[in-house]
Amino acid sequence: MTTTPKVSLRGLYKIFGPRDKEMMQHVAAGMGKPELLEMHRHVLGLQNINVDMQAGEITVVMGLSGSGKSTLIRHLNRLIEPTAGEILLDGVDVTALSPADLRKMRQEKMSMVFQKFALLPHRTVLQNAAMALEVQNVDTATREAEAMKWLHRVGLKGYENRFPSQLSGGMQQRVGIARALTSNSDIMLMDEAFSALDPLIRTDMQNLLLELQKELQKTIVFITHDLDEALKIADHLVILKDGAVVQQGEPQGILLNPADPYIEDFVSDINRARVLRVKSVMTPLHDPSMLDKLKGKTFAGDVAILENLESLIARSEGDTSLHYRVMDGDTPVGELHMRDLVKALVPRVSSTA
Amino acid sequence: MAFYDGLFDALGLRDWCDQDAVVAPMSMADLLKANQADAIDPNAEAFPFPSLDELHTACGKISQTRDFTTGIEDSFLAARAGLKTVLDPITQPLSLALDSTLYVFETTPWWIIVPLLVAFAWFVSRSKWVTAFVAGSFLFLGAIDHLHVALQTLSIIFVCTGISVLLGVPTGIAMSKSNLLQKSMVPILDLLQTLPTFVYLIPLIFLFSVTESKLYGIAIILYAIVPVIRLTDLGIRLVDKDVLEAADAYGMSASQRMTKVELPLALPNIMAGVNQTIMMSLAMVVIASLVSAPGLGVLVLRGIRNLELGVGLVAGFGIVLLAVILDRTSKAALSRVDKASKQ
Numbered sequence: 001m002t003t004t005p006k007v008s009l010r011g012l013y014k015i016f017g018p019r020d021k022e023m024m025q026h027v028a029a030g031m032g033k034p035e036l037l038e039m040h041r042h043v044l045g046l047q048n049i050n051v052d053m054q055a056g057e058i059t060v061v062m063g064l065s066g067s068g069k070s071t072l073i074r075h076l077n078r079l080i081e082p083t084a085g086e087i088l089l090d091g092v093d094v095t096a097l098s099p100a101d102l103r104k105m106r107q108e109k110m111s112m113v114f115q116k117f118a119l120l121p122h123r124t125v126l127q128n129a130a131m132a133l134e135v136q137n138v139d140t141a142t143r144e145a146e147a148m149k150w151l152h153r154v155g156l157k158g159y160e161n162r163f164p165s166q167l168s169g170g171m172q173q174r175v176g177i178a179r180a181l182t183s184n185s186d187i188m189l190m191d192e193a194f195s196a197l198d199p200l201i202r203t204d205m206q207n208l209l210l211e212l213q214k215e216l217q218k219t220i221v222f223i224t225h226d227l228d229e230a231l232k233i234a235d236h237l238v239i240l241k242d243g244a245v246v247q248q249g250e251p252q253g254i255l256l257n258p259a260d261p262y263i264e265d266f267v268s269d270i271n272r273a274r275v276l277r278v279k280s281v282m283t284p285l286h287d288p289s290m291l292d293k294l295k296g297k298t299f300a301g302d303v304a305i306l307e308n309l310e311s312l313i314a315r316s317e318g319d320t321s322l323h324y325r326v327m328d329g330d331t332p333v334g335e336l337h338m339r340d341l342v343k344a345l346v347p348r349v350s351s352t353a
Numbered sequence: 354m355a356f357y358d359g360l361f362d363a364l365g366l367r368d369w370c371d372q373d374a375v376v377a378p379m380s381m382a383d384l385l386k387a388n389q390a391d392a393i394d395p396n397a398e399a400f401p402f403p404s405l406d407e408l409h410t411a412c413g414k415i416s417q418t419r420d421f422t423t424g425i426e427d428s429f430l431a432a433r434a435g436l437k438t439v440l441d442p443i444t445q446p447l448s449l450a451l452d453s454t455l456y457v458f459e460t461t462p463w464w465i466i467v468p469l470l471v472a473f474a475w476f477v478s479r480s481k482w483v484t485a486f487v488a489g490s491f492l493f494l495g496a497i498d499h500l501h502v503a504l505q506t507l508s509i510i511f512v513c514t515g516i517s518v519l520l521g522v523p524t525g526i527a528m529s530k531s532n533l534l535q536k537s538m539v540p541i542l543d544l545l546q547t548l549p550t551f552v553y554l555i556p557l558i559f560l561f562s563v564t565e566s567k568l569y570g571i572a573i574i575l576y577a578i579v580p581v582i583r584l585t586d587l588g589i590r591l592v593d594k595d596v597l598e599a600a601d602a603y604g605m606s607a608s609q610r611m612t613k614v615e616l617p618l619a620l621p622n623i624m625a626g627v628n629q630t631i632m633m634s635l636a637m638v639v640i641a642s643l644v645s646a647p648g649l650g651v652l653v654l655r656g657i658r659n660l661e662l663g664v665g666l667v668a669g670f671g672i673v674l675l676a677v678i679l680d681r682t683s684k685a686a687l688s689r690v691d692k693a694s695k696q
Contacts, residue, residue: 077602103604103605103606105604106604107603107604108604110602111602111603112599112602114599116595117595118595118598118599119596119599120596120613120614120617122618131603135603135609136604179603183603189602
């Protein structure tokens with residue numbers, strides 16, 4: 001993509017310990033996480049992170065616990081100070097902001113949703129949702145009207161005057177999301193926002209998020225350890241391991257072409273039929289002139305480019321000899337043989353195995 | 354011939370010892386010993402502990418233990434004038450507050466002050482049971498002619514608790530923000546809490562005249578301020594880290610964070626501290642009657658001094674009644690705050 005990214009991380013390092021700046025030279029000289037811990041008692045939290053986050057996209061950072069994903073998201077609003085590197089927000093280096101400017105940036109440009117909700121227990125749902133604007137000294141009537149609007153939007157109409165502890169986990173997180181939306185910031189940071197919820201509620205919340213995103217086009221940075229969740233909502237997927245980016249890109253691409261055994265292991269347990277879309281496995285037409293090529297052939301039917309494989313398998317009733325034409329709206333863009341589809345369902349066996 | 358003579362001889366310090374040796378005034382023990390000259394002291398040990406007194410008998414240069422306590426006394430007396438010029442004006446408002454509150458409690462007719470106090474109990478506790486109990490207690494104290502002294506005690510407690518909260522909460526906040534301050538304050542708070550209550554009065558009697566009300570005011574505050582400081586510090590340190598992170602993430606300034614997040618969330622703990630502070634000022638106000646604090650304590654003291662058993666016991670029961678009133682009322686207020694913050 002040629003557009004300038006909304007947020008971009010350049011050579012970001014984080015070392016935990018009292019003499020982190022001194023440790024940078026060891027890390028720059030190629031020392032790894034275990035060696036640094038053993039020889040200098042410093043923990044390498046993040047190493048050489050370079051990620052671009054585009055405006056209006058959901059960037060999902062995924063990794064197991066201890067991979068540094070929560071550390072990474074806290075660098076974006078500088079809840080954690082980086083050891084080295086740049087964090088560019090609309091081209092401005094966040095690491096160079098003064099405390100007052102930093103506060104202003106946190107108030108106006110970024111909002112955050114937390115795994116444990118982090119609502120104020122002594123305030124009502126409405127007051128909690130209005131908190132972001134209260135910090136900016138917006139008057140009560142205006143901020144409560146705005147908060148009310150978003151509470152209704154996330155499905156909490158009628159709960160405004162309850163206290164957070166009277167609500168279920170899912171509802172509390174809806175308050176968390178309403179609070180983030182009320183701040184009217186472009187960027188929303190979501191730190192394992194749905195991880196504490198049970199699976200059905202989690203699916204509901206993911207759908208809510210996708211629905212809101214379709215309408216609001218915010219720049220969302222979403223942290224998760226759940227690959228299914230990551231694949232469902234990601235426009236851009238970043239996979240972290242031991243504080244370093246192992247692979248990043250379009251989720252379908254990562255699924256079909258995992259860069260290393262770590263990711264192969266990761267993606268092997270996924271229900272690929274549900275995640276993969278026709279677009280990723282079809283044989284595309286490289287240019288419109290090849291349209292004629294399709295004309296002579298006979299197809300079992302047309303499929304939409306964004307349809308997932310599961311629904312296509314259901315339609316073909318398991319017949320692997322069928323051949324479909326792929327349509328993007330009204331224009332044919334490729335063809336798909338059921339045999340290729342079945343092949344794509346088998347995960348690439350780990351190269352080390 | 355003292356036991357340790359040989360030691361000083363062996364160290365070659367004999368000359369230094371005998372050189373213008375301190376001739377201390379003779380103590381009663383010395384006098385008795387001198388009168389029984391040559392008689393073998395039946396208490397003499399074969400190997401006495403090398404205490405200051407024992408060493409003094411061998412070497413005149415070494416001072417006696419009583420010089421040590423006199424030294425402390427002298428240095429305190431020397432510093433007294435300086436301390437007094439500094440402390441007197443600072444603590445004057447305390448005298449004023451104590452005296453004027455006492456005046457108000459004493460001169461307001463009972464049919465105004467008692468309903469006011471009962472209404473106050475209702476206002477903070479919002480509990481019918483507690484309010485009824487408070488009203489009943491006041492009526493009982495009135496019936497046995499102890500209302501007047503009970504109100505004196507109550508007025509001192511109100512002033513001292515109020516000042517303790519006023520000073521203690523900011524101190525607790527400062528402690529929660531600085532580990533260094535916390536580390537240095539904790540031993541002082543431990544000292545204040547463990548020092549026997551009578552010991553507080555000793556230096557204060559030297560500093561201020563016994564007729565001044567701030568004398569007992571300071572003693573009560575020093576003793577009672579500890580829990581409110583400790584629990585404010587604890588309460589703020591226990592505030593959920595996730596909520597604080599949220600406050601930071603939405604760009605709250607330090608003062609917004611304190612007033613909108615930290616203090617409200619620490620309030621149940623602070624209230625528990627206030628409850629303890631009230632109870633401790635009640636304990637101290639009785640002892641403070643030794644230094645002219647008015648109230649029920651004076652009657653207890655009279656009971657002890659004149660062996661008036663009935664007077665002492667009835668006053669003691671009055672104190673228990675006050676303690677129960679204060680505890681129930683402040684606990685009811687605490688649970689109300691607790692419920693509000695956990696809703």
